Amino acid sequence: MRGRHLNILGGVFIVFVLLAWGCANNNNDHPAAGPAVGFVVTTDFSVGNLSTLTTTTPRTAVTNVLGSTGVNSDSVIRAFGNRVFILQRTGANSILVIDPNNPSTPLANYTANDPGANAPQSNPQDMAFVSSSKAYISRYELNTILIVNPLTGEQFGTVDLSQFSDADGIVEMGRMVIVNGKLYVALQRVDRNNGFTASNDSYVVVIDVTTNQVVDVDPNTPGVQPIVLKGRNPTDLVYLPSSDRIYLADTGTYITSDAFGGVEAVNPSTNATEGIIISDDTLGGAVGAFGILNETVAFATVFDENFDNIVVPFNISMQQVGAALTGIGPCSSPGTCYIPSLAFDNNGILYVPNRDVLNPGILVFNPSTNGKVEGPIDTGLPPFEIVFVNP
Numbered sequence: 001m002r003g004r005h006l007n008i009l010g011g012v013f014i015v016f017v018l019l020a021w022g023c024a025n026n027n028n029d030h031p032a033a034g035p036a037v038g039f040v041v042t043t044d045f046s047v048g049n050l051s052t053l054t055t056t057t058p059r060t061a062v063t064n065v066l067g068s069t070g071v072n073s074d075s076v077i078r079a080f081g082n083r084v085f086i087l088q089r090t091g092a093n094s095i096l097v098i099d100p101n102n103p104s105t106p107l108a109n110y111t112a113n114d115p116g117a118n119a120p121q122s123n124p125q126d127m128a129f130v131s132s133s134k135a136y137i138s139r140y141e142l143n144t145i146l147i148v149n150p151l152t153g154e155q156f157g158t159v160d161l162s163q164f165s166d167a168d169g170i171v172e173m174g175r176m177v178i179v180n181g182k183l184y185v186a187l188q189r190v191d192r193n194n195g196f197t198a199s200n201d202s203y204v205v206v207i208d209v210t211t212n213q214v215v216d217v218d219p220n221t222p223g224v225q226p227i228v229l230k231g232r233n234p235t236d237l238v239y240l241p242s243s244d245r246i247y248l249a250d251t252g253t254y255i256t257s258d259a260f261g262g263v264e265a266v267n268p269s270t271n272a273t274e275g276i277i278i279s280d281d282t283l284g285g286a287v288g289a290f291g292i293l294n295e296t297v298a299f300a301t302v303f304d305e306n307f308d309n310i311v312v313p314f315n316i317s318m319q320q321v322g323a324a325l326t327g328i329g330p331c332s333s334p335g336t337c338y339i340p341s342l343a344f345d346n347n348g349i350l351y352v353p354n355r356d357v358l359n360p361g362i363l364v365f366n367p368s369t370n371g372k373v374e375g376p377i378d379t380g381l382p383p384f385e386i387v388f389v390n391p
């Protein structure tokens with residue numbers, strides 16, 4: 001990817017970068033065996049809604065579950081236990097709590113902003129769940145992580161990360177995961193005064209979920225150190241228990257010839273990065289979102305030379321990349337194929353939300369053959385992100 005796309009796409013590009021945050025493949029994206037149901041947040045970037053999707057052939061969607069109320073057009077979706085959480089980001093700054101057995105009537109809709117009528121917009125990005133009564137919410141416009149009861153929105157204070165900000169004063173926190181009692185938070189540290197460019201080191205900050213204190217990953221150096229990533233601009237993050245590694249999708253600068261993009265591995269047992277294990281050059285372009293099932297079955301969205309998303313399989317053990325999935329395109333016109341996230345259901349089947357302008361819908365792939373099983377499945381508005389829960 002060349003830097004010229006930054007200029008050509010201008011503000012659209014920035015919106016895409018901000019929207020590209022969400023991805024359903026967190027540590028809770030493949031639930032235990034059972035009749036899982038998919039919950040898809042949809043949007044045309046003007047209005048948003050929720051669809052449900054069955055997970056057995058023929059898969060069928062129930063669209064616009066939230067009726068005329070809908071959701072904020074910039075929303076992502078998470079699941080924990082038997083609840084679904086819709087993070088309404090720019091403009092709404094709130095969390096919608098959904099009962100999978102009665103999704104049309106949300107259980108709660110609470111603010112992700114600080115208390116007070118004049119509190120600034122927080123732009124919630126991700127939730128990490130300690131329990132059904134404690135969760136963390138990362139907030140892109142602030143330097144503090146919010147601690148809440150995820151079901152009610154009761155606030156329990158914040159964790160201040162402002163010491164890790166870059167020159168523009170904001171850390172740009174995004175994806176999070178909890179591993180062995182520690183919360184790992186990706187800080188993009190992009191330069192928001194220059195088009196959100198990845199001109200600084202990006203960090204992963206470690207927080208003890210018992211004390212809510214930042215962990216010093218380098219006690220031999222004065223001060224409190226984060227994990228300094230080798231790559232930049234992490235936009236997705238997945239923890240794999242079998243390898244005990246956190247994998248980060250370093251989108252980098254979109255210029256693949258530099259050293260800042262690809263799949264980076266962090267060891268949570270040592271709180272050290274192992275660097276980029278598969279570069280964006282090898283992937284075929286800047287990486288966007290992950291779907292990682294295990295060390296041999298993994299997929300990434302990649303921006304091709306037209307800034308269209310393709311999906312490539314990769315093998316973490318072998319550090320190899322396979323041929324891009326077929327059956328997704330062709331794009332209706334260059335630059336219109338956008339795949340914001342990837343996810344697996346409880347049977348290890350891959351779901352690809354394809355936002356192509358002419359033919360949007362959920363595409364379903366079997367990772368054992370990489371062949372398309374079904375799709376595009378109409379989700380009403382174009383799909384953005386999907387999670388699976390056992391109602």
Ligand SMILES: [Ca+2]
Pocket residue numbers: 166167168169170171172189190191192
């Ligand atoms: Ca910044």
